Amino acid sequence: xxxxxxxxxxxxxxxxxxxxxxxxxxxxxxxxKEKVARQYVDAxxxxxxxxxxxxxxxxxxxxxxxxxxPVLMFNMAQAHRLAGRNDQALELYARYLARDPxxxxxxxxxxxxxxxxxxxxxxxxxxxxxxxxxxxxxxxxxPVLMFNMAEAHRLAGRxxxxxxLYAKYLAQDPKGAxxxxxxxxxxxxxxRQVEEAHKADEARRAEQARQADQARRAREAEEGKxxxxxxxxxASRAQDPARPEASDQAPGRSLRLSGIAAGGxxxxxxxxxxxxxLHARALSNELSQPGGTFSQDKVNSxxxxxxxxxxxxxxxxxxxxxxxxxxxxxxxxxxxxxxxxFAPVVSNQLxxxxxxxxxx
Numbered sequence: 001x002x003x004x005x006x007x008x009x010x011x012x013x014x015x016x017x018x019x020x021x022x023x024x025x026x027x028x029x030x031x032x033k034e035k036v037a038r039q040y041v042d043a044x045x046x047x048x049x050x051x052x053x054x055x056x057x058x059x060x061x062x063x064x065x066x067x068x069x070p071v072l073m074f075n076m077a078q079a080h081r082l083a084g085r086n087d088q089a090l091e092l093y094a095r096y097l098a099r100d101p102x103x104x105x106x107x108x109x110x111x112x113x114x115x116x117x118x119x120x121x122x123x124x125x126x127x128x129x130x131x132x133x134x135x136x137x138x139x140x141x142x143p144v145l146m147f148n149m150a151e152a153h154r155l156a157g158r159x160x161x162x163x164x165l166y167a168k169y170l171a172q173d174p175k176g177a178x179x180x181x182x183x184x185x186x187x188x189x190x191x192r193q194v195e196e197a198h199k200a201d202e203a204r205r206a207e208q209a210r211q212a213d214q215a216r217r218a219r220e221a222e223e224g225k226x227x228x229x230x231x232x233x234x235a236s237r238a239q240d241p242a243r244p245e246a247s248d249q250a251p252g253r254s255l256r257l258s259g260i261a262a263g264g265x266x267x268x269x270x271x272x273x274x275x276x277x278l279h280a281r282a283l284s285n286e287l288s289q290p291g292g293t294f295s296q297d298k299v300n301s302x303x304x305x306x307x308x309x310x311x312x313x314x315x316x317x318x319x320x321x322x323x324x325x326x327x328x329x330x331x332x333x334x335x336x337x338x339x340x341x342f343a344p345v346v347s348n349q350l351x352x353x354x355x356x357x358x359x360x
Contacts, residue, residue: 037063044075053083070100074109086116090132094139101140110142117148126156143173147182159189255330263323266316273312280305 044059056079064072077092093109100106113136121129129152137145150165166182173179283302287295 033066037067040066041072041075044079048079048082053079057083070096070103071105073099074103074105077109077112081112081116086119086132087135090116090136091139094136097140097142110144113140113142114144114148117152121148121152121155126152130156143169143176144178146172147176147178150182150185154185154189159193163189252330252333255333256327257330259323259325259327259330261323262319262326266319266321266323268316269312269319270316271312273309273314273316275309276305276312277309280309 040059040063044056044063047053047059048056057076060072060076060079064076073092073096077089077096080086080092081089090113093113096103097106097109097113117129117132117136120126120132130149133145133149133152136142137149146165146169150162150169153159153165154162163186166186169176170179170182280302283298283305287298287302
């Protein structure tokens with residue numbers, strides 16, 4: 001507890017001991033007020049020493065009404081502080097400092113203003129400390145209060161606000177007691193902010209890389225599913241005996257193909273035979289016409305054409321028959337339901353074979 005000093009009233013000092021006169025005698029009316037004020041102060045001190053702070057404040061207030069000395073504000077502030085009412089104490093300390101900035105208790109009042117905010121700050125209640133510092137600064141704008149507000153913001157983790165207040169303190173009191181400390185703290189906060197920004201950027205890049213890798217893995221997994229499906233389909237067909245492949249392993253397929261080839265060759269042979277037969281007939285008709293000119297070459301040509309026609313017709317018929325037989329055997333072996341029928345077609349205009357049914 002700080003020592004409570006008595007008041008200086010009109011040249012007199014109110015102390016625990018006897019009153020000492022330090023100035024010229026005052027008017028009789030002033031002396032009467034001074035006497036009563038001294039009695040109020042004595043009563044206030046007695047009440048404050050006994051812990052009855054509210055009564056002490058009442059006596060100090062009555063003394064202030066009679067003799068409005070700034071130090072009485074200091075005494076009232078002390079009583080409020082001891083009673084635990086820091087807001088009221090802070091306001092009265094500030095009013096005292098405003099009225100008497102170089103008074104006997106000015107340094108004590110200034111220290112107590114700091115102590116009130118520091119009590120909340122040291123207890124971790126930074127917002128309360130800031131509110132107290134702000135209120136005190138509004139009453140008495142001491143630069144150190146700006147520094148204290150910066151400290152509370154820094155401890156609360158509000159670096160940007162702390163930087164701004166440190167800068168204001170340095171602007172107001174560049175050679176103050178806390179100036180170098182403020183500069184060091186500004187440098188430290190700025191360095192930490194740069195480091196935090198770098199870490200945040202690294203974390204952002206790492207997150208982007210993680211998301212890109214996750215998307216790539218998902219894409220590869222989806223592509224893998226498609227590839228597995230493509231591999232599984234042929235395997236399932238190979239393992240399913242109920243689904244024979246349309247390949248050389250199908251029963252009767254080779255016979256049917258051979259039959260078709262033989263039948264086709266037979267059709268060609270028939271076509272050639274029919275063609276040469278028609279040519280031989282034309283030569284014969286030409287030689288048989290009345291008045292026609294005999295030509296041994298035409299006779300020989302007609303005989304060759306007739307021979308080729310007979311050979312082609314016989315060979316073609318045999319090939320067609322063989323092809324039909326082979327195809328039928330293959331059809332029977334493969335158990336096809338659909339039938340295929342070959343029918344020779346011969347006319348004056350064309351010669352060929354008609355195929356009826358479904359080919360393999």
